[in-house]
Amino acid sequence: MRTRFLERAGGRVAYDVTGPEDGRPVILVHGMGDTRATFRLLGPRLARAGYRVAAMDVRGYGESSADWPSYDVVPIGEDVLALARVLGGPAIVVGHSIGCASAVWAAAREPGLVAELVLIGSFSGDTPIKSWMRLASRAVGRNPYLWSMFLRSSYPTARPADFDDHLRAIRTNLREPGRAAALRAQIEVSLAGVVTRYPEVRCPALVVMGTKDRDFADPAAEARSIAAKLGGPAALLLVEGAGHYPHAEMPEATAKGILAALDHGPPAGRFGDGPAMGCAEVTA
Numbered sequence: 001m002r003t004r005f006l007e008r009a010g011g012r013v014a015y016d017v018t019g020p021e022d023g024r025p026v027i028l029v030h031g032m033g034d035t036r037a038t039f040r041l042l043g044p045r046l047a048r049a050g051y052r053v054a055a056m057d058v059r060g061y062g063e064s065s066a067d068w069p070s071y072d073v074v075p076i077g078e079d080v081l082a083l084a085r086v087l088g089g090p091a092i093v094v095g096h097s098i099g100c101a102s103a104v105w106a107a108a109r110e111p112g113l114v115a116e117l118v119l120i121g122s123f124s125g126d127t128p129i130k131s132w133m134r135l136a137s138r139a140v141g142r143n144p145y146l147w148s149m150f151l152r153s154s155y156p157t158a159r160p161a162d163f164d165d166h167l168r169a170i171r172t173n174l175r176e177p178g179r180a181a182a183l184r185a186q187i188e189v190s191l192a193g194v195v196t197r198y199p200e201v202r203c204p205a206l207v208v209m210g211t212k213d214r215d216f217a218d219p220a221a222e223a224r225s226i227a228a229k230l231g232g233p234a235a236l237l238l239v240e241g242a243g244h245y246p247h248a249e250m251p252e253a254t255a256k257g258i259l260a261a262l263d264h265g266p267p268a269g270r271f272g273d274g275p276a277m278g279c280a281e282v283t284a
Contacts, residue, residue, distance in 0.1 A: 003063055006056075006083055011065025013079050015056040017087075019047030024115070024262075025087040027080055028055040031097025031121070032186040033147050035062035035173060037166060038096065041251035042258075049259050054087060056080075058099065060182025067178045071185040073098070073194050077105035081113050090115035092262060097121045097244065098186060101194040108200035117205040118258055121213055121244045124225035125195030142184065144174035155249045156212045157241040198229035205234045206261040208254060210242030211283075224281075235261050236281040257282060 001016040015036065019026075026046055028039040036055035047053045057064040059079060060071050068075070080102055084091040093114050095103030100122035107114035148167040152159075160166070174180050207230075209216075209223035216222040220238055227234040237257040239246035246254045260282075 006079070006086060008059075008079060008082065010068045011059060013056055013059060013065075013083070014063035015054050015083060017052060017054045018043060019052040020050060021052065023047075023050050023052035025084070025089065025091040026051045026053045027083055027087070027091045027093045028053065029076070029080060029093065029095045029099035029103055030056075030058055030061070031099045033061075033151070033174065033183045034058075034096075034170065037062070037169060038245065038248055039094075040162075040166075040248075041160060042094075042247040042255055045251065045255035046259070049263075051092070051262075052087065054083060054091075056083060060179060060185075062173060066176060066182065068182070071182050072189055073101040073105055073191065077102040077109065080106045081110050084113040089113075092116040092118065094118040094258070095120065095122070096247065098123075098189065098191070101191050104197055104201055105194050107203055108197040111202060114203055116203050116262065117201065118208060118261070119205060119226065120208040120247055120254075121210065121215065122207065122223075122226055123191055123195070124222050124229065125191060126222075126225050142180065144171040144180065147171075147174060147183070151245075154214065154244040156214070156243045158249050160248055160251075195229075198226070199231040201230050202232040204232055204261075205230050206237055206258060207234060208237045208239065208246060208258065210239045210244060210246040210249065212241055213244045215244050237261070238281065238283045240283055 003014050006013040030038045036057045039055050043053045043055050059068045090113055093103040100119040107117055148171050207223045207227045209219045213219040223236050227236045239250050239254050242250045
């Protein structure tokens with residue numbers, strides 16, 4: 001796949017595009033300390049289903065520029081919107097982890113450019129991040145090898161055949177000048193200003209959560225809280241046995257659930273007492 005570059009104030013954002021030219025555009029936004037390669041198993045499945053898939057390296061990572069004035073949620077969300085314009089119209093935005101915050105911000109900021117959301121391993125904001133987790137993140141964020149070991153622990157049930165190669169690539173990328181600084185900056189990012197925008201999101205959304213995601217005391221409850229806050233139709237996909245990376249740990253089940261939601265819309269029925277217009281729960 002040919003790497004393309006989106007020129008932005010302060011640097012350039014790398015991305016690649018697969019799938020038919022006339023397919024509905026999908027933008028993949030990875031989480032901290034990662035690259036667009038985290039979607040290497042999900043992206044091709046979406047492309048084969050007829051979607052035009054653009055996987056981006058978030059600023060600071062992969063082939064994107066390393067040194068930026070900010071690695072916060074909002075500027076990354078602005079990068080997402082800029083890429084949606086390049087792709088020619090409203091896009092389905094798939095976010096993972098902290099990438100979900102930028103996806104939510106983009107959908108709230110310019111609803112005409114975000115047709116649907118898929119939020120994988122997102123945060124509701126209801127449960128504060130434990131202090132020990134913040135300290136642990138700061139510690140491992142200073143060492144590419146420790147960070148790769150942290151990623152290894154996020155796959156509790158299964159690992160892709162190329163998992164070790166993927167971790168080596170992550171370590172190599174983080175050792176490049178400026179990359180580790182981007183990771184450390186993202187670790188300190190606050191999501192407080194973004195979670196309040198959940199009710200502003202009116203487009204259809206799918207919340208995807210691994211049932212063994214160790215980032216949360218109760219992953220299913222966390223996902224239900226997010227779905228209940230969203231202001232538009234929402235559905236919930238629980239990926240049985242997966243951790244924080246269901247799209248890479250259980251790619252077939254995750255892709256099947258995502259494609260069902262994108263092709264047919266959120267299942268009918270109301271979920272919870274929040275503003276969501278309709279949410280149903282599916283276990284893969």
